[in-house]
Amino acid sequence: MxxxxxxxxxxxxxxxxxxxxxxxxxxxxxxxxxxxxxxxxxxxxxxxxxxxxxxxxxxxxxxxxxxxxxxxxxxxxxxxxxxxxxxxxxxxxxxxxxxxxxxxxxxxxxxxxxxxxxxxxxxxxxxxxxxxxxxxxxxxxxxxxxxxxxxxxxxxxxxxxxxxxxxxxxxxxxxxFVDRQRTYLESSKADAARKYWQGQLTDVPDNEIPTDLPRPDVYQFAGSAVEFGLSGKLMADVELAASARNTTTFAFLFSVFQLLLHVYSRQTDLLIGYPATLRAGSRFRESIGYFVNTLPLRARIDPDASFDTLLGNTIDQLWRGLMHRQFPFALMPRLVDAKREPDRAGLIEVMFVLTAEDPADPLAASLAPGARVEHAGLELSEYYLPQQQGQFDLTLQVQHSGGLARAELKYNTSLFTEQTARSLADDFVDLLDAAAAGALPARLREITDGGYTPVEAEER
Known part of the structure; x- marks a missing residue:
């Protein structure tokens, strides 16, 4: 009571x-x-x-x-x-x-x-x-x-x-947890995080990712998704390639997503969000609530550099960002006086999400398609439902479980067509396959000069 x-x-x-x-x-x-x-x-x-x-x-x-x-x-x-x-x-x-x-x-x-x-x-x-x-x-x-x-x-x-x-x-x-968050904001750690994120977000250009439809005057939180699979062999190749570079599957997939957006938009400076858990240590491991903070990653892509250079930059930014993960994303626009535009989702318009099976959670294995698990003497399996569509312009979500991966490219239906979303999904798989095989060209410029070119909206 x-x-x-x-x-x-x-x-x-x-x-x-x-x-x-x-x-x-x-x-x-x-x-x-x-x-x-x-x-x-x-x-x-x-x-x-x-x-x-x-x-x-x-x-x-x-x-x-x-x-x-x-x-x-x-x-x-x-x-x-x-x-x-x-x-x-x-x-x-x-x-x-x-x-x-x-x-x-x-x-x-x-x-x-x-x-x-x-x-x-x-x-x-x-x-x-x-x-x-x-x-x-x-x-x-x-x-x-x-x-x-x-x-x-x-x-x-x-x-x-x-x-x-x-x-x-x-x-x-x-x-x-709420009390801890409030205490944190008055600490020296929060001061250091403010300075870090202010530096990362200063002079961020507008994400001008080509859209199929004119952007509405007021942002429409309406979305859909195209689902696609990443085969067990491809994911095994990705894990091997990531391990050989002493990094994580998350960083590798995230870097390929940045490359996809660069190829599609021709932009070399992009701001992409990713979720970070705030369940530090064991204290809140079993707690119910909202323990997530969105972090921005400034993707500066050098067309004359290699994919490994892009991956190295991603690893560095992820490490530095996670050091300051507790600073609330809700405060970040104020650090650079970024006013909310009514036709935009906010400071972040594109997201990358990887959800992986937690071996310590007895229900996590049920996320693998077709898998049955037992909990408390009861047998159950996942009934899959799509969710959280329309929050951003684009979101790539990869669910990695049991050696398999189920991916969704979520898109805002007031901006993109299903055809474009499916094309982007196909291109992501092609780029991921090439990156895992070490088959990308030495300079990223060679991909954009001879690869995928966005078609005009009226042709889609």
Whole structure:
């Protein structure tokens, strides 16, 4: 039970949460910042027990059992005053209609001032396993938190089914993280980070990536994605090439993405964002909340240099950026007086994301396509749903699990066509294959001079 003062005035947010609240206020009918996940339940579900497990899980985390409202000029998190309920849907739908129904549920916008920032549904299928579906606003949940929430629900359900009392989580509350973030901003580390990011962001040029459609006067948070696979052999080659250069798969893939954007746009100075986790150490490893900060990478590409030079620059910037990862991205535009333009997504317009399997998480293996895992004596597998489309102009997301990789090129549908997105995806695979094989030319200029040239919008 929260003290009366907190119930009345609410809890403070991190600056990242404040920024997400602001973005939702800008586009209240958008679901671009909804995050979602779903699992097939390969066991006979007791609906009443599952509803109890869900209610207990939500009630155990104040960051989920809440609403967000302005209080005395500042957005605060306040306790929800309505009981949480599991939505149960009895369905007799074919696979394509089932996915359409599920997407309709997860893409419903959140009204953060009156709704909890999380919804959970049980889809009871006539033929096939039931599906447990989770949709949340990004303001309270990152990808790790999705898995943690599923784990806790299923562990609680398993205990209730066995007639035992579930073991309460010992994870740190998100409010402790909020307090640490506020303390950090008054520290000498934050001062050093301010200077670093100011230097990185000074004189950043506008990202003028060619678009198919005229940019709307007001940014539209509407998107779609093209999915494509990266074969086991290709990923093995990438890992071998990265290891030979004493770097990570993340840095290698990120560098190829920079090369793709350079080839497509002919720009030599690009600003690309990437997410960094703030779950430092073990204190918040099992905590539910929003523990992510977006970091910008200044991609300065020398057409007369090699891919290895580009990779070296990426490694250096990633290392330096991660040293200052705690500085909130929400404050970075103020460092260089970058005013928000209504027709732009913000300081960052293009993102690169790599999600990799965490061997310490018992549910992480379920992210591999077709894989089944057991947790708390229950068998389950992933029911895949696309998510988080339309936040930026372009986002390349690679999910690496079990030696395989599933990639998505997310694109803003008010700017790009599916044809262009698919062409970019194909070009990324070609460039990645050549980079892993060491077959790129000695000078990057040779790729742009003789390679892919963007076609005019009217030809697309």
């Amino acid at each position: 929260q003290p009366p003062a907190i119930r009345k005035t609410g809890r403070e947010l991190t600056l990242a949460q404040q920024a997400l609240w602001f973005l939702q206020e800008l586009a209240p009918d958008s679901s671009a910042y909804n995050v979602s996940g779903a699992v097939n339940l390969h066991f006979e579900v007791d609906v009443e027990l599952m509803a109890t497990a869900v209610r207990r899980t939500i009630a155990a985390h104040a960051v989920l059992d809440c609403v967000f409202r302005p209080v005395a000029g500042e957005v605060r998190r306040l306790p929800s005053r309505t009981p949480f309920s599991l939505d149960v849907h009895e369905l007799a739908l074919k696979d394509d209609k089932l996915e359409e129904f599920a997407l309709g549920l997860v893409r419903r916008p959140f009204r953060l001032a009156r709704d909890r920032p999380i919804r959970i549904a049980l889809l009871r299928r006539e033929n096939g396993p039931d599906i447990l579906l989770l949709a949340a606003h990004h303001i309270v949940m990152d990808m790790a938190s999705q898995l943690l929430t599923f784990r806790e629900i299923l562990s609680t359900y398993s205990a209730l089914r066995a007639g035992t009392e579930p073991t309460p989580t010992a994870a740190a509350e998100f409010d402790e």
